[in-house]
Amino acid sequence: MKRSNDYTQAHDGYKKPRVAQGYNYQAGQGTGTMGVSAGDIYGAGYAANPMMMMNAYSQMSGAAYSGTDPSMAMAVPFQQYPAASFGTPYNTTAFQVSFPPARNPAPPSVRTVYVGNVPADVKIKDILDLVQSGNVESARLLPEKNCAFISFVEPAAAATFHQRIVSKKPRLGDQELKVGWGKASPVPPGVLQAVQQGATRNVFVGSVDETLTEDQMKIDFAAFGTVEDIKIMREKSIAFVHFTHIASAMKAVTALPMDPRYSQRRVNYGKDRCAKFAVSTTPGSFAFGTSAYSTYGPSSASFSPKFDRANASAGRTGGTTTGVSKQAACLGVPMSVLTAEGNRTVYLGNIAPDTLCEDLCNVIRGGILSNIRYLAPKHIAFVTFVDPDAAINFYNLASTQGCVVKSRRLKVGWGQNAHSLPTAVIHALSNGATRNVYIGGVEGVADVDKLRQDFSEFGEVEMVNILKEKNCGFVNFTNVLSAVKAVENIQRRPEYAFVKINYGKDRCGNPPRENRNQGGDGGQSGSVDSMVMDTSNADDDINFAV
Incomplete structure (x- = not known):
């Protein structure tokens, strides 16, 4: 087969590689510097399923699709690619690859989302009802311009909300909402410090009796800022007041304990209702495995x-x-954790007959417990975590990687739960x-x-x-x-x-432990097979903290 002069000069002494049947020199969007299209390089299988390409080259695609710099081109040594695809002569050749920008990338550090085409009679509460991705730092409605601006504490939460509006195309009234990005701005230092200590725009009030009505609370809390929503739970004698700004909630939590009408009531922060499905990454806030854990x-x-x-x-x-x-x-x-909504109770089944409650607690990891109810005759147990997010993490880990007690893998499910602590x-x-x-x-x-x-x-x-x-x-x-x-x-x-x-x-x-399976070399090079939790090494600082 005849080779071109350019190719012969650049690769003298080597045969031309047959990467895929579609191999050619047509450069285009998303091609490497060798002039080969991404579809041709990776063959029909990869071209038909871009996710296969991303998985096979995760080091490269992870950065290229991160959204931080869509135009970035990464230099990756050829030895990181499958030798079977490119041939031995190219294992040490540098290779430049660039990818097309991700759709609707979030600007770096931008945490404010613009919502447009808002009907004139819509309230800020109606817009915030659509938010489920994270803590809101502030929300402003501009009726005269038919728009609103929602500033999240974390840019990731803003990106999630932005993408939801783009994909779901929600409507308020008879108008479809539009979405865009606001200007990049940092969270005010005072607010950020308070957030790291648990502050949200939601104020929790305890010991709420019949003398404290919703109308009265609107008047009392309006002194600190714009109130977005008030919810009174008479059966629990508690209430939640959501402001449109965290700074307003900070003022209320500071001032109300000195007010005679609230001095005997418990006043603190509750969970932002807009953070229903959030996984927080704010320094100092709680997330499974974070520093504040x-x-x-x-x-x-x-x-x-x-x-x-x-x-x-x-x-x-x-x-x-x-x-x-x-x-x-x-x-x-x-x-904010104690009043968070969500199922806290995990069901455990298929428990061995000789198992003790102590054995179960030796394998339960990821969050402190409010209660564990072990029904030995029925070989089941119900584990109630303090934090619903910890319950979700434990459930996911135990479901996918196993929870073993007395050499028996437990069944895992969700228990019936009132979604709130007494x-x-x-x-x-x-x-x-x-x-x-x-x-x-x-x-x-x-x-x-x-x-x-x-x-x-x-x-x-x-x-x-x-x-x-x-x-x-x-x-x-x-x-x-x-x-x-x-x-x-x-x-x-x-x-x-x-x-x-x-x-x-x-x-x-305590965080979950990794269970390492020993290989044929006596465990010298054993790899992590699963995160199976077992009682065989359950003595890790059981009570060594007071």
Whole structure:
């Protein structure tokens, strides 16, 4: 077969590679610098299914389709491509590839979405009803221009909402909404700092009685900014007030506790209703595996023999009970998590007959628990997480990669759930309570059997653990309210009058462990086969944080 002069000069001594039957030199959009079209290079199979190409060359396509720089061309050593496609002579040849820009790419760092063609009689609440992707920092409606601007806390949430409008083409009234991008701007420093500490535009109000009506709340909260929505839940004696700006909610949360009408009511932040399906990536906010995860997953105070949270000046020492310590309270679960909507209860089935509740808790990871109900005769259990996002993460992990107890893979499903925590549980968790009780100075006072017997008076005990070298013990209940009763009442017994009592870390809040299968080399080069959770190594810092 005759070769061209250009090709012979550039590749003297090598045969022309037969990449695919469509190989040619026609350059076009999305071609490499060799002048070969993407469809020709990757063959008919790849051309028909671009996702196959993206998967095979994830290092390249991940950056090219990220949306950060659509015109970017990546240089990738040829040795990263399948040798069978290009032939041995080209394994060390540099290759330039560029891809066409992604459709409707989001401008870098832009978090504001423009919504146009808005009917004149539409309210800002009607537009925000369409948002489900993340926390909204501010929302402005301009009726005279028939448009609105929605600024999210995170650019990713803005991109998701933008794409939803583009694809779904929602209508308000008889008009189809238009969408565009606003100007790039950072979140105000004061607002960002508050967001990292749990602030949203939603204000939670507790102890709401019949004297507090929706009309009265509109008047009271309007003093701090524009109110977008008010929802009163009479059966739970709570209410939620959504502002159009987070800054307005910050003012309300700061000022209302000093108002005589609200001083006896609990005022804090709730979850933004626009963040229904959000996965937060804001520094300091909660997401599975993020830095803030330790705040109410694993305890943020790691164990040290010199550290004793129960010895804090506001805590319990020497037979006094002064309520939950201030330090414990600052480690409580944020109100935005406690009031978040979503199913928190995961069903576990196919449990081995000889399984204990302790065995189940040894494999449950990803978030602290409000309650675990184990029905041994029926070989099932219902696990209620504090955070609905943690429940989703555990469910997904256990469903796809397995949850093994006593060499038996459990069945995983969703339990029936009211999608909200009881008021008493919310109050306890927000003040630092967990289902684990720490007992300091336990030597000479009680052993494992006595602790189990004495603490069972307050509720079902899941596990008892004593660390002799630390002179302390831990009693884990199946329900957080049982732990609260124990902490409040155990020191009334004479033998516990001078021990230190407080809350320890719920080990279920630890991140999942990887289970490595050993290969034929004795495990020297074993690879991760799955994230199967097993009880074989369940001793990872079970109670080593208080």
